[in-house]
Amino acid sequence: MSDTRPTNPVIPGFHPDPSICRVGDDYYLVCSSFEYFPGIPVFHSRDLAHWTQIGNVLDRPSQLSLPADMPSSGGIYAPTLRHHDGRFWLIVTNVSEGVGNIVVSATDPAGPWSDPVRLPGVPGIDPDLAWDEDGTCWCTVAGVAQVRIDPETGETFGPPKKLWSGAPGVKAPEAPHLYHIGDYWYLLIAVGGTERGHGVAIGRSRAPSGPFEPCPANPILTHRGTDHPVQNTGHADLVQAPDGSWWMVMLGVRPGGGTPGWHVLGRETFLAPVTWVDDWPVVGEVALELPQFPWPLAPAAVEEQRDDFDLSELRPSWISLRDRPAGHFTTKERPGWLTLRARGDSLDAADVIFAGRRQQHLTCRARTLVDASQGRGGLAVRLDERHHYVIEASDTEVRVVARVGSLRTVVAAEPLPGGPVVLGITITDPPPPHDARTGPDDVSLGYERPDGTFTTLATLDGRYLSTEVAGGFTGRVIGMYAANGTAHFDWFDYEPTGR
Known part of the structure; x- marks a missing residue:
């Protein structure tokens, strides 16, 4: 701002x-x-x-x-x-x-x-x-x-x-x-x-x-x-x-x-x-650009978009689903990492272990480094249990899973060499041409290969993660989850790329 x-x-x-x-x-x-x-x-x-x-x-x-x-x-x-x-x-x-x-x-x-x-x-x-x-x-x-x-x-x-x-x-x-x-x-x-x-x-x-x-x-x-x-x-x-x-x-x-x-x-x-x-x-008008204020404005605070999980507790902007049991969320087990211990086998489950932040920009990028060698976990864009896209890793595979209503499908998968891997989600405007059927955005999910190149495994239509499709009163939340065993996350980075 x-x-x-x-x-x-x-x-x-x-x-x-x-x-x-x-x-x-x-x-x-x-x-x-x-x-x-x-x-x-x-x-x-x-x-x-x-x-x-x-x-x-x-x-x-x-x-x-x-x-x-x-x-x-x-x-x-x-x-x-x-x-x-x-x-x-x-x-x-x-x-x-x-x-x-x-x-x-x-x-x-x-x-x-x-x-x-x-x-x-x-x-x-x-x-x-x-x-x-x-x-x-x-x-x-x-x-x-x-x-x-x-x-x-x-x-x-x-x-x-x-x-x-x-x-x-x-x-x-x-x-x-x-x-x-x-x-x-x-x-x-x-x-x-x-x-x-x-x-x-x-x-x-x-x-x-x-x-x-x-x-x-x-x-x-x-x-x-x-x-x-x-x-x-x-x-x-x-x-x-x-x-x-x-x-x-x-x-x-x-x-x-x-x-x-x-x-x-x-x-x-x-x-x-x-x-x-x-x-x-x-x-007055609810304008996207506000009118001049009648007083000096305070300097805009620098928003912490990256979290290296160096604190003993999660920042107040991190939210979880329904509860946050101490045995399943910790930054103390592996210093400098967020450790999530699974309870619920996917984002479909109401009790899945999930730590997310609200998506606040119409276009943005999120990345995290995950060590899933002891289980399975990943990065998700969530609206609710029936509407979410995820990129997740295990010790052998990385894959994209989409849940839209009653349909759940593995969209893409690739073998994964051992060791931590960077997972990423990028949300962009849909490419032209645009017409009455064009969705609000595209959601791309992928991972970083050992040589440092980022590979997109799938690009999905964002309309299926909208209130007009899913119903309800909430909005998108982007975050990390564990679906089996234990997943460790070294850092999380959220980068706005537009309004």
């Missing part, structure tokens, strides 16, 4: 359902994490344009237990982050195991966060927290309903009360956020579902419990029916900067290819300016 003209998305890749708060000159933002562990990444910024991940909210088993048979796109949905009375509070839905809504808190957003307080009296998903002047805590959920709670104990006071939900018959009124701004309480909600019809609506009231008057310009944000490069805009949150200006973060996608357009990175976090007219918010 340029430090003079920053770009959208401000947090690229699979980072949906953003919620933001400001404390002094510091901004903090969290996102949904679904089936991945640790859960709920936490980001920090001083300028709204450049963000650095500083931790994860749910980073230990006592906070997050996701069953092995939980389907992908289950797990952790739509957190809300707020700061109140000197403490950070986060409320979120865990849709697995009947856990429901939970609250955690921390004095430092980088952690540690408390163990969860369950909210059995709060139904639904997408919970929000807001405090009024006398300290009453209001919890509003998708639907849209509201109940008073004690976030310290999880106690609720009375049954949930239905509130304004956008308009009669509106699809999926969800992601409510309640704010006291000036003379009004504002209820911001998502409407239209999280696909191409997604949008944002708002109502206002003199009291936190309503009744809410709808904005005459609703929806105040939507890109449905347009050819804007950012689609599915919704699930928004508002924040005020120290200079008094207002901003909105929201999710959106960048579809590519022909018809119907495929988005492969998942729902990403975008930013737009907000002005106020007649006590209603007016959202």
Whole structure:
């Protein structure tokens, strides 16, 4: 990113359902994490344009237990982050195991966060927290309903009360956020579902419990029916900067290819300016190149794209599937290497041992050096158990395997001399000519021969690793896995080659 003209998305890749708060000159933002562990990444910024991940909210088993048979796109949905009375509070839905809504808190957003307080009296998903002047805590959920709670104990006071939900018959009124701004309480909600019809609506009231008057310009944000490069805009949150200006973060996608357009990175976090007219918010353009900010921008942090696994613990950007048992993940067994011990025989298995990072660029390259002489393991582009491409090695062979829906096939294989081998995945724009059937990208998988030349074993159509094909709520994750025995990884390198 340029430090003079920053770009959208401000947090690229699979980072949906953003919620933001400001404390002094510091901004903090969290996102949904679904089936991945640790859960709920936490980001920090001083300028709204450049963000650095500083931790994860749910980073230990006592906070997050996701069953092995939980389907992908289950797990952790739509957190809300707020700061109140000197403490950070986060409320979120865990849709697995009947856990429901939970609250955690921390004095430092980088952690540690408390163990969860369950909210059995709060139904639904997408919970929000807001405090009024006398300290009453209001919890509003998708639907849209509201109940008073004690976030310290999880106690609720009375049954949930239905509130304004956008308009009669509106699809999926969800992601409510309640704010006291000036003379009004504002209820911001998502409407239209999280696909191409997604949008944002708002109502206002003199009291936190309503009744809410709808904005005459609703929806105040939507890109449905347009050819804007950012689609599915919704699930928004508002924040005020120290200079008094207002901003909105929201999710959106960048579809590519022909018809119907495929988005492969998942729902990403975008930013737009907000002005106020007649006590209603007016959202500016969700531009790929952001407008000039009214304050100096902090220098862009240098993102660590290569990991040599020299630390005792994995960086917070690494995510695994449903859990991370210590006996299967370690950087201590073989210093300077990440050791993965298999549990689950392929990426098809829900409990496969996998360590990945979100794909954050439309074109990119990933490489890793693996020693699979004690088993079988490799490098994968994963959307879910039924949609992934892998390049994997054993002590005798390197091969490409593709899983698309109910079909699983070995696409290519070659004998492999003994010893560690570099595996690679390159994601590029599809070559011309382009037409309505052209996919969003090409995924090439290969390995480095002993003489140092890189050989591509297969190039596959990226549309089959897209949400439009696979369904669900997540995006691509690129990473390493063990499918049999033990696999050791000396380093992992991710190189963006485009936006």
